Amino acid sequence: MTVTELETADFDYIRHLVRQRSAIVLEPGKEYLVQSRLLPLARKQGLADIGALVDRLKRGDAAVTADVVEAMTTNETSFFRDKNPFDALRDDVIPDLLQRRKSKRTLRIWSAAASTGQEAYTIAMTLREHFPELGSWTVSILGTDLSQEVVEKAKEGRYAQLEVNRGLPAPLLMKYFERAGAAWKVKQTLRGAVEFRQMNLIAPWPALASMDIVFLRNVLIYFDATTKRDLLGRVRKVMAPDGCLFLGAGESTLQYDGTFKQVTGSRANCYRVPVAA
């Protein structure tokens, strides 16, 4: 067996494993990505190369399997990413829900695929800044992600200077963060407003309360059409009938779930299920 054939077999083993565990699709041609993400992991395990890492995976090492799947996730995110969804939240979605929920005084928001937490903390800051009346409501903001590592970072709420430089306005940095050495840490008052949990979107879900707003941004892009269809259907079932779904700028429910309708006139990429549907 030549080295090239061995590498192809290793790549195939890894991409099947990653797809089975996370639904992330690694097309042929992504060998460089596997190489660059997994070689450091192999070395950390004291292994010479990815072939040796694959041998370890084949022996069913659960911890290494989880590490490999996590290493193949892309966790790119930032505060106020794409801006428009948070403008829509401030200008349209929350004012509308304030009216609709005024007797229940409850609001539930889910940042699914939350990565290191910037999205969920951005939502929390938007609510604090613009809707002080929610202080007397029951508001829950849940952030979930497949990767335990990013969930831990989100919970800690500690961000490097470069991370806070990306999208976070200086007055909000001063108000909601405190210095932690060279980094910044989200103040407890804001951290306490967000709960983070590990959760795989393609596995059975724990019981979730009905969600008024779901952010499912920049994760569908990694999945195949069947997974997108299935996931959107499951998300729809946990959403309140008048709830609102935000997708990433390049994503759409079109082709996958005809029940969702894009909100026209909104600068954000958001969807609702029309009441008659």
Ligand SMILES: C[S@@+](CC[C@H](N)C(=O)[O-])C[C@H]1O[C@@H](n2cnc3c(N)ncnc32)[C@H](O)[C@@H]1O
């Ligand atoms: C590019 S980040 C998006 C973060 C944030 N939503 C945003 O738009 O800035 C995609 C996240 O999806 C997570 N992810 C990938 N597959 C997943 C799965 N099967 N279940 C839950 N999260 C998953 C990754 O771990 C990663 O943190």
